[in-house]
Every structure is written in structure tokens, then in C-alpha cells.
Amino acid sequence: MSDNTDILADKDKRKSLRKLAGAAGIAMTAPFSPVLMGHALGSDRPIKVGMQLHRTGIGASYGRWYERTAVATVKLINEEGGINGRPVELVIEDDGTDPKRGAEAIEKFATWHKTDVAYGTLFSHVVIGSSPRAGELKLPYYVVSEGYHVASGSLNRYVFQPGITDVRSQMVSMAPWIAANLGKKVTMIFPDYAFGHDHRDYFSAAIAEQGGEVLEMIPIPPTESSFTRYFPKIPRQTEVLYHVLVGPGVLTFVKEMGQFFGTRDRPRIFGYIDSLEAVDFATPQLEFLQGTHFWEAFPRYAQPDQTQHDQYFRGQVGVDNNGASVNDPRDISTYSHMFGCWETLFIIKQAMEICGYSGPEDRQALIEATESLTEFPESRNHPQGGKTFNGKIHQCFGIQHISRVEDSRLNVVHTTSIEDGLYEPEADYTQMAL
Amino acid sequence: MDLGPFLFLASLEGLVQAAVLSLSALGLCLVFGVLRVVNVAHGEFYMAGAVIAWAISHALPGQPLLGFLAALFLAPLLVGLAAFIADRAILRKINHNPEATIVATIGMLYVIQQSALIGFGPDARPMEPPFYFHVNFPWFGYSGYKLSVILMAAALLLFVWYVISRTRLGLFMRATQLDREMAQVSGIPVGWVYGLVFAAGAMLAALGAVLIAPIRQVHYLMGLDPLLMSFIVVIIGGLGSIRGALLAALVIGMCDGIVSMFFSPTLAKMISTLLVALVLILRPEGLFGQRKPL
Known part of the structure; x- marks a missing residue:
């Protein structure tokens, strides 16, 4: 673990230097080229999170709540200044709760939407069907699935499950x-x-x-x-x-x-x-x-x-004290799973901030930054409770x-x-x- | 559980399965027998029946019996109307050509399924049974509604038999099935008979679905299984043979219920499919189908 941290530290230093140099260059040309300045800082381009969603198929009731939770989390992150000063954009692809379509969604994220990461899958057969493609396309893939497949080592280095226990x-x-x-x-x-x-x-x-x-x-x-x-x-x-x-x-x-x-x-x-x-x-x-x-x-x-964090989470996602939608008491949430979408997005944000993520060329640094995480204390960002994270098996424990x-x-x-x-x-x- | 009660429960489950299956398979069989159309969208008419039944019972909250009776009457009617329109607007335009209608009904399958997905949503929704009545056998409990499904299906099948064998419409249908051209020259409005039979096939599927909706849940993908099972039944029974379809539904339903319980449901499906293969090899016209003269 310490080796990785050192590598990361070196990378960080290099990145900081690069940024400093870039910033100096921009500062010199800035008065002449405001458009270029915005582009170079990347502040106009949002960070795209590709959400692989079970909107239809046998996982649809989970999908509905995973979407609501992710949308609420992105809204909150953007209200608080986004990630590394850039807004976050959620790009949703329906996978029909089907492994084959799941793999296609991953391809679409990597090649068509050009998202920075893929995120949010629940059903384990979809995760297992999609992971090889995410690994081949070198697209960091943060799942909220509960299955043991991530921690077992049977997937690859690009797949993480940091927001829900297996x-x-x-x-x-x-x-x-x-x-x-x-x-x-x-x-x-x-x-x-x-x-x-x-x-x-x-x-x-x-x-x-x-x-x-x-x-x-x-x-x-x-x-x-x-x-x-x-x-x-x-x-x-x-x-x-x-x-x-x-x-x-x-x-x-x-x-x-x-x-x-x-x-x-x-x-x-x-x-x-x-x-x-x-x-x-x-x-x-x-x-x-x-x-x-x-x-x-x-x-x-x-x-x-009830903790204040649970109360806050319910308020943001729109869930009442009985676990139902505030708009429809018959619309019951998938409360024991969807918090994982909230927590995972905050972990992606944390990892991106550690490595100073600026675009797809930093995906490998993002993987190493995520692996370097060890603990998520109970907080607003982690309302389900405190967790530890094992970077070797890409899995959290709560x-x-x-x-x-x-x-x-x-x-x-x-x-x-x-x-x-x-x-x-x-x-x-x-x-x-x- | 001892063998006796185990077999008893398996038979009950098999009978419920057979009851609903015989309705939907009979629909598929009628359509093939009279129109020579392989209706791939049959399962979706089944699903549409369940979705409409759910909507009707949902619109009458607190009155499950009234909701169920209204659904039992209205859902097949609406599905039948849609099927009639589909026949006039699509199948008739391609002259009920056997190959073209397969493609056309595949199209219908997607249109109906996706419309349900858009309108009804992707969730499975429960429909309230008309009554809660629980039968407590000494070895296990059983839903009273499930038992009533067997009786209701039997009554509906009797009604269908009456229509086919004792009414003028039934006579028209049988005549058209035997020889379309002779029926036409005898003054039977064959075009209308086609439309009505296609509608009747869809209505039978919808009836089966209304009966099953309170037991299982209503879901936009629920039509796939009955489609497969209906095809199995119709092929084993003999394409177009009503007697064969009913007998095959009983055999397949019971076999599915019993094998599922003693071994596994997957094995039951495998056996049914294997039976289809055997029938196709050894007796391609099915158990009760008529061999076509060469």
C-alpha cells in the first residue's frame, strides 16, 4: 500500500508542476485569448458520469430509485462547486437489466459519450457481463451491486465497489x-x-x-x-x-x-x-x-x-420516514441499496480531487487514487454509516x-x-x- | 413433506397452470386453425389483458370483487377490439400470407410490449384478488382464489365449446377452417370471420391473463412464457386441433406442475420442449392434427 501511495505522491508532484507550468503559460497569454484560457482550465467541460441504469427489465424498481438518488447527489455536488471546479453531468443509459446490453452501454460510454467514468450498476450478472469491457476500454467502473464478484478478484483493476458492502x-x-x-x-x-x-x-x-x-x-x-x-x-x-x-x-x-x-x-x-x-x-x-x-x-x-445524516439523505432524495416517496406513499424505495449511489458518487469526487483529475488521460491516476482510499467516516456524504475500504480488493466494509x-x-x-x-x-x- | 400431500400440491399447481394454459393455447390454436396465422404476438395480447385488468381494478379501489368482474368482462373485450383492428389494418393487407404474418406479428409483439412499457411502466404490480379465502389442508395451506381459477377456466372453456359447436358463428368458423374458398362461395363473410377469430384468439389469451393476474403480478414482460408454453401445447396437440390443444394443455400443465415440484422447473421446461421435438420428428401433424394429403 505504501508503495502505491509513494507512486501517487510522485504523480501528484508531477501533476502539480505540470499544472503550475500550464497556469503560468495561460497567465501570459490570457489577456489575448480568453477562450483558450477557459478551454485550458477545462472549466467549461463537465465531468461526465455514465450511469448504467436498470431502467427496464427485472431490476426496474431498483433503477427508478438509483436514478433519483444519483440525480439528487449530482445536484448537490454541483451546488457545492462540482468536482475540481467543473460541473458533473450524469449520462444515463438503460441496460434493460441485461448483461449483453450492459456491456454495450459501457462501450457507448467509452466511445460515444466519452464519459469519464461508468457507474451505478446493481444486478450482479450485469456487472459481471460489463466488467471485461470496462477493463478493455480502460474505463473506471464504480458499481453499487453488493455481490462478492468485485472483492473476489474475478473482475479487473478498473472495477470498484466502494459504496456498498459485499x-x-x-x-x-x-x-x-x-x-x-x-x-x-x-x-x-x-x-x-x-x-x-x-x-x-x-x-x-x-x-x-x-x-x-x-x-x-x-x-x-x-x-x-x-x-x-x-x-x-x-x-x-x-x-x-x-x-x-x-x-x-x-x-x-x-x-x-x-x-x-x-x-x-x-x-x-x-x-x-x-x-x-x-x-x-x-x-x-x-x-x-x-x-x-x-x-x-x-x-x-x-x-x-435516526442520525441527522439519514434525515438529510431522505430529504435530498425525497423519501419520507416510512421509506416511501414524499410524492406518493405507495412508491416504496429500495432504501437498503440506493444509498450506495449517493456514497459512491462522493467517493468518485474524493478520488478525482486527490489525483487532480482533468480528463480521460487521468483515468489511471484515478484508479490509483481510488485504491489509496482507506476510510469513509460516517458523515453527510456517507449517511449509511462509517466504512473502511480495502484498495487491494476494491471493496468497502460497513x-x-x-x-x-x-x-x-x-x-x-x-x-x-x-x-x-x-x-x-x-x-x-x-x-x-x- | 410426505409423498401423498406432495403429489396433491403438485397436482393442484399443475391444474392451475393447465387451466390458464388451456385458455391461451386455445386462442393460439383457433387463430392458426382458421387463419393459418402463427401469431407471435399472442403472449403480448395476454400481457395486455393483464395490464388492462390491473388498470380497471386499480380504478376501483376498495372493491376488489367488482374490479375483478369488470376486468373479466372489459379487458378481453378491449384486447379483442385491438386485435380485430390489427387484423383489419395489417394482416388483411398482406392477405394473411403465412410468412408475412409471422413478421407482422413479431412487429405487433414489439409495439404492444413497448407501449405497455411506456404506458404501464417497467414495474411488476400486484392486482388484488376478488376475495381472500384460504384453504388450510392438514399439510399445507392453499389460496382459495387459485382453486377458483380452475373452476372459472373450466366454465369459460365450456362456453367456448358451446360457441364453436352450437352457434352460427361457430359454424362459420369451422367451415372457414375446413375450406376457405368453399366457405366463401357458400356466402360466409370470410373476411369478417378472420377478423373475429383473430380477436377471439386474443380475447382467450386476455381471459387467461385476467385469471392469473391476482395470483402473480402484472409485468410488461409477462407474455413471453405463455407464448412459449402455448406454442408447445399447440404443436403437441396438433396445429389447429382444438381437442388436441385442450388435452395437451392438461398434460403439459400437469407435467410442468409435477416435474417442477419433484425435480426442478427448468427440467420441466426441458421435458416440454423435448416433447415438442419428439412430436415434430415422429408425428409432425401433432397428436390430434390431421395429416395433409400429399
């Missing part, structure tokens, strides 16, 4: 609480693609460490629309049913789960909020969830100990919450620490060529 860390931090409070014999229901496989692999490992075991794994295709047929596979001796699902069918999934259990004895239920992101807990037929637990990264319902459903709302019952979620890194992107 699934493996979430599993490691919560498994002890689940084993101690809910039970040790677990059945898992998860979406049958990369993101779900992270749950499968790392939760089963984490619960085994606690002396527990996974009795049955039930994968469900993310485009599935009918779920009753999966539930009979839940073994009778299951103590905890662990569910995580994404896609347009999530509400049907949870409802059919309730119908299946009916009024009989059922296992304790621990869910990822993904199974009900953008869905109102007060929806009919969800009453059976009373007393069950959910993971949340950022509590959807404002808690009694706190997690476990909430209980009480009267159709979620109340936090346990919060993990950053240390709870740390694991031994398996990769080092800084060794890869730029």
Missing part, C-alpha cells in the same frame, strides 16, 4: 446473530444466479462456522413468476428459513410463502430485504411476516435514534442491521460492527497492470 461480508457479520437467536438448521431460498450463489456459498460457510448447517438449498430462477412449487422442498426439521429473492416476482414469492405455511407451525424466517425492496409491508397477505426478521443495510423506516417486522414496519433489533464483517482478502487488484 454479500460475503454481510453473511459473515450476521451469521453469529442468526445462529444464536433464530436457530442453526437453515434452509436457504435464493435466486439462481451470481448474487444468489454468493448467498449460497458464503452464508453456508458462515453458519457452519457457528456450528450450524444448511439442510437444503432451493435456487429459484430470477425471472420465475410462480413459487408454491418450491416450498415443499423445505425440510420439516428446518429451524430457520433464509430467503432472498430479486426480480418482478418478489411480492408473489412472499405471498405464496405465507399461503403455503397457512396457520400451521412454521420455521423462523430470516429474509433479505431484497425479497421486499420497493414493496409496502402493509400489503394484504403479508401479515404472516409479523415477528420475522430481515437484513437491512440502511433502515427503511426512520428509527428512534455496518449491517437486522430488523424485526412489528405492525407492518421494520424495527432494528441488532446492528453489526465493521469488524464483524471482515474476512481474509483473496485478491490484490493493485498487482494487475493498468
